[in-house]
Amino acid sequence: MNNIKLAICVLIIGTIACKSPEKKQVSSPNWKYEKTISLDSIGPVGIALDSDENLYVSDADNNRIFKINQDGKVLESFENFDRPMHISWGDQGLAIAEYGSDQIVVLHQEKKDTANSKFEFDAISGVDAYEGGYFAADFYNHRITCQTEDSIFTVGKQGKAAGEFTYPTDIQIFNQKIYVADAYNHRVQIFDLNGNHKSTLAENEKINAATGLFVTNQNIFITDFENSRILVYNSMDSLSQILTEGLDKPADVIVVGTKLFAVNYHGRSIAKYNFN
Amino acid sequence: MKNIILFIILSSQFLFGQNDQFTLRVEGLGCPFCAYGLEKKFKKVKGIQQIKIDIQSGKMTYNVPTNNAMTLNDVDALVTKAGYTAKGISVLRSNGKSESTGDVNSEVKPTAMGNQTAEIKVSGNCKMCKARIEKTAKSLPGVSSAVWNVDTKILKVGFDNSKVKSIDIQNAIAKSGHDTESSKADASVYNSLPACCQYR
Numbered sequence: 001m002n003n004i005k006l007a008i009c010v011l012i013i014g015t016i017a018c019k020s021p022e023k024k025q026v027s028s029p030n031w032k033y034e035k036t037i038s039l040d041s042i043g044p045v046g047i048a049l050d051s052d053e054n055l056y057v058s059d060a061d062n063n064r065i066f067k068i069n070q071d072g073k074v075l076e077s078f079e080n081f082d083r084p085m086h087i088s089w090g091d092q093g094l095a096i097a098e099y100g101s102d103q104i105v106v107l108h109q110e111k112k113d114t115a116n117s118k119f120e121f122d123a124i125s126g127v128d129a130y131e132g133g134y135f136a137a138d139f140y141n142h143r144i145t146c147q148t149e150d151s152i153f154t155v156g157k158q159g160k161a162a163g164e165f166t167y168p169t170d171i172q173i174f175n176q177k178i179y180v181a182d183a184y185n186h187r188v189q190i191f192d193l194n195g196n197h198k199s200t201l202a203e204n205e206k207i208n209a210a211t212g213l214f215v216t217n218q219n220i221f222i223t224d225f226e227n228s229r230i231l232v233y234n235s236m237d238s239l240s241q242i243l244t245e246g247l248d249k250p251a252d253v254i255v256v257g258t259k260l261f262a263v264n265y266h267g268r269s270i271a272k273y274n275f276n
Numbered sequence: 277m278k279n280i281i282l283f284i285i286l287s288s289q290f291l292f293g294q295n296d297q298f299t300l301r302v303e304g305l306g307c308p309f310c311a312y313g314l315e316k317k318f319k320k321v322k323g324i325q326q327i328k329i330d331i332q333s334g335k336m337t338y339n340v341p342t343n344n345a346m347t348l349n350d351v352d353a354l355v356t357k358a359g360y361t362a363k364g365i366s367v368l369r370s371n372g373k374s375e376s377t378g379d380v381n382s383e384v385k386p387t388a389m390g391n392q393t394a395e396i397k398v399s400g401n402c403k404m405c406k407a408r409i410e411k412t413a414k415s416l417p418g419v420s421s422a423v424w425n426v427d428t429k430i431l432k433v434g435f436d437n438s439k440v441k442s443i444d445i446q447n448a449i450a451k452s453g454h455d456t457e458s459s460k461a462d463a464s465v466y467n468s469l470p471a472c473c474q475y476r
Contacts, residue, residue, distance in 0.1 A: 043308070060308045060312060061308070083308075083312045083315075083316075085309065099309070099313075099316070100312065100316060100319070123312075123313055123316055125309055139313065140313065167309065169309055183307075206458040206459065208442075208457070209306065209307055211307060211309065225306070225307055226307075227441060227443040227458065228437065228441050228442070229443065244441060248437060251307070251308065265308060266332075
């Protein structure tokens with residue numbers, strides 16, 4: 001009789017255990033943390049990839065740019081910038097948002113040039129090359145600027161509504177769309193190339209300062225600076241994974257094939273992930 | 277004539293080459309964009325030199341020529357105009373006199389590698405709330421200290437960020453019934469709080 005009672009108890013407990021709700025998971029977590037690469041004294045803010053698949057990182061604290069390989073080995077360094085923030089690689093070379101001077105500086109074969117701009121920036125924080133010109137995030141003017149061979153215009157003003165910004169920090173042009181890290185509205189906004197608002201991402205994900213972004217055919221990656229996270233969205237604009245391991249106030253992120261590199265501003269390092 | 281010009285130049289440097297050394301503590305410098313934005317605003321001050329900002333502690337130092345006659349109120353106004361709050365300002369004048377307002381030295385203390393401190397706004401009313409919030413935070417692995425201020429609603433928490441993140445702390449506190457900056461308590465948990473603790 002006792003054995004029967006015991007069997008019933010085991011059966012009940014087993015049934016309850018099987019029906020216990022699982023911890024909520026986002027679907028298809030495929031990015032796996034590999035390692036953290038120390039950058040020693042570098043306080044990295046921006047990261048970019050050149051045509052030879054070398055990485056560049058901006059060191060805003062020390063006004064430098066570093067060219068490194070994908071294992072973090074420094075290949076070259078460039079000095080005397082004025083608070084370089086986000087950077088991007090384009091036809092002209094490495095475009096640098098120089099926050100302190102309000103200029104887009106282009107680094108090409110160890111030479112520095114200043115891009116001609118018709119805008120009066122107030123703390124340019126992000127830049128992306130496009131059709132002979134540049135799109136830029138204009139931090140204190142709470143707007144995006146566009147200056148290409150064919151067009152010149154601005155997008156947005158200070159505010160929280162769709163199409164408005166509160167301290168935009170990063171920008172990328174991808175597949176005929178403008179992606180903007182709207183840092184202190186804690187979201188990413190997406191526009192067409194004429195500056196018409198199309199959609200907004202991550203508004204309800206409790207981001208605390210969306211400082212950087214990177215867009216691929218499959219994903220949109222958003223750095224959540226204060227919470228030390230990277231949010232990964234799929235092509236359907238759904239949250240597919242949240243990365244936390246190895247992240248310490250990440251300011252920017254880039255994906256190279258199946259590898260992801262996130263620059264940790266506070267951690268003074270790069271967190272590397274692989275896609276499995 | 278050359279000697280007269282040289283004398284005038286040297287005299288000018290003697291009279292006007294003196295600097296006042298300012299130190300201030302600024303709240304809200306969370307990221308490099310904020311910190312260097314503040315630096316950018318201060319760079320517009322005539323003759324300003326040697327601006328240094330420690331983002332973690334919020335401490336900023338710089339020198340300005342004494343003949344600028346920069347006051348503590350001028351500094352406070354400049355910080356406010358840049359969108360931040362100065363919690364303390366002090367100046368050592370070139371004549372050896374010092375002035376201060378607020379507390380320059382009560383910044384977040386530098387911490388050992390892997391450790392950090394954070395200030396998180398947490399909703400609550402009373403000492404019962406205080407006990408619950410602090411107990412919840414301290415129960416998490418990696419949290420070394422937690423003090424919630426009833427008046428300011430700010431939780432000052434020290435933690436090892438390799439073991440626990442700010443968002444984890446906030447989620448745990450929300451589960452105990454208290455809204456945080458990034459995490460809200462479920463209605464059912466909130467409704468079960470004692471009446472004195474219900475803040476909504």
